[in-house]
Amino acid sequence: MQAQASLASGLALHQRGQLNEARACYLQVLELQPRHFDALHLLGVVAAQTKNFAQALELFDQATGINASHAFAFNNRGNVLRDLRQPERAIASYDKAIALKADYAEAHNSRGSALMDLAKTQDALQSYDKAIALKGDYAEAHTNRGNALLALTLHQAAIASHDRAIALKPDYAEAHNNRGAALAALQQFSTAINSYDQAIAYRASYAQAYYNRANALVELKELETALESYDKAIALNPAHAEAHNNRGNALRGMERLEVALASYDQAIAFKADFADAHNNRGNALSDLRQFRAALESYNQAIALKADHAEAYNNRGSAFRDLQQPQAAIDSYDQAITLQPDYAKAHLNRSLCLLQMGDFEHGWEEYEWRWEDEALQKSVRQFTQPLWLGAEPLHGKTILLHAEQGFGDTLQFCRYARLVSDLGARVLLEVQAPLAGLLAELDGVAQVLKCGEPLPAFDCHCPLLSLPFAFKIRLDKLPAGASYLAPLPDKVAQWAARLGEKSTPRVGLVWSGSATHKNDRNRSVRLSEWLRFLPEGLQYVSLQKETRAEDKETLALNPHIVRLDEEITDFSDTAALCEMMDVVVSVDTSVAHLACAMGKSTWIALPLNPDWRWLLERSDSHWYPCAKLYRQEAAGDWDGVFRRIGTDLGALAAPFSPPLSAKP
Incomplete structure (x- = not known):
């Protein structure tokens, strides 16, 4: 009677959430009756609730050893085994509970969750369905079923299951949260946020x-x-x-x-084996130009997860930034071995090959760019076939179309002549700001602006696929110093605007588009460059887009001619380039424009430049008129500007001291 009274007291305390007091009562029972099943079982429940799972398992084992016909004890034992990350043993315990009580809906539901732990999703779904068949208003089983359906990518069915759980239990926070996850998988992110907000409203x-x-x-x-x-x-x-x-x-x-x-x-402090966090840490270090430290993080990610294809890919890019192209290729190869359809790794590998001058393999690999998520928006869908050099073009009409930036269009529109020489009628679709300038491009029958209705054509080719189609090699680039010319009326207009030239003119471009993925490495502030510019020259800003901080610098330095509000498109920029003695630019579209016109063009490049400028060269195979000024250390623009300033000084007559930089 004393044991029974202590058990009853413990149970009452337990139900009120007074776990320590309940535990004391159960221990009193065991002092009187060491093999008391209920006391052992309930003491195991307390241990599980206080997350002492190893002790809970020991107690459940003792209890079920005394009474092997108690389904609830086997179910609770299964729950503890799940907490101990032993799902196979948990399933065996749930199976024992179900064998003892076939209509035990909770055991079927828990069994499904253990099967989910083992990624046996289809089997888990069957267990959840069984639980629901036994207990139709079982909200937890409905939302667990939704999670299984989500894992099977049956998104709409998953949402329906979560909706059923919510209908049964409107304040069920987990169901609202899980519904949000299913909506997010459908990329319905705004609606998903509404579900998450509901979950938070019910559980702050x-x-x-x-x-x-x-x-x-x-x-x-x-x-x-x-x-x-x-x-x-x-x-x-x-x-x-x-x-x-x-x-x-x-x-x-x-x-x-x-x-x-x-x-x-x-993240790593809380989870030392978190491979993705090590990989992401490497990405941040790469952004900070701490490439050797980034390599250490990527290597750590790979040590933790040998099949981490993304870490191999990122490590390849760090090697490339360190000017170790062969090591970069090896790392990209490892990423591709692990994930043969890894488009970004193929694309990065292609850029590395092209930068090394291996055009034979680089162009072919570059065709992977269309599978890369970042370039998906550039993919064009036509019913007409893609032409990559195999089929004859004589008597056919082909559409050549721009695909990436202005600079890419300006560089590769040169191949229109080669396509025309094959007997094709060439249509060229380009960005609207380039259309006027390219209207008379050699080999082109008609220039179209992107977005305009297209006339009939037989096949198409993106501009940057033309080198692959023609099997262009480094020693077989099209000859000739220029292939673009300014419009005469524009030249006359801008000649009047600038007036008579009294000193050599220098066109300046210090930044490209702020949205370019590599902008932080290629663009600079005008104020950083200003102190290296010698006097005795007329400086003309060729910037179409001028950032706020540079507008302030220009306002304080009126000797630099500012024209950004007067330039309408590239035909204006081309006419201005024509009137310069030299164009000095970072790696952006104006550099390509001036080079395509055959103007003397000096290009400031980061340590790891875009692939088209190759490595360790001061000249360019693409543009005979170009002179390249490369960083000698990552982020070191001063050395580049100093060398450009020295060379500009040779143009100035007479030579004067540098300008004083103003903020």
């Missing part, structure tokens, strides 16, 4: 919902708001390694690189 401390919400906001490019959600998730669960990692990704997207690095370090 739901760290995972905040984390998922942040991930959806990242997809919507709402990085600041995403950061707030990651911070909330971390405040609720400081050890949430994935939240720290993804917070780092958001910060990196905002170019807050040092803070991003700290987030990756936090």
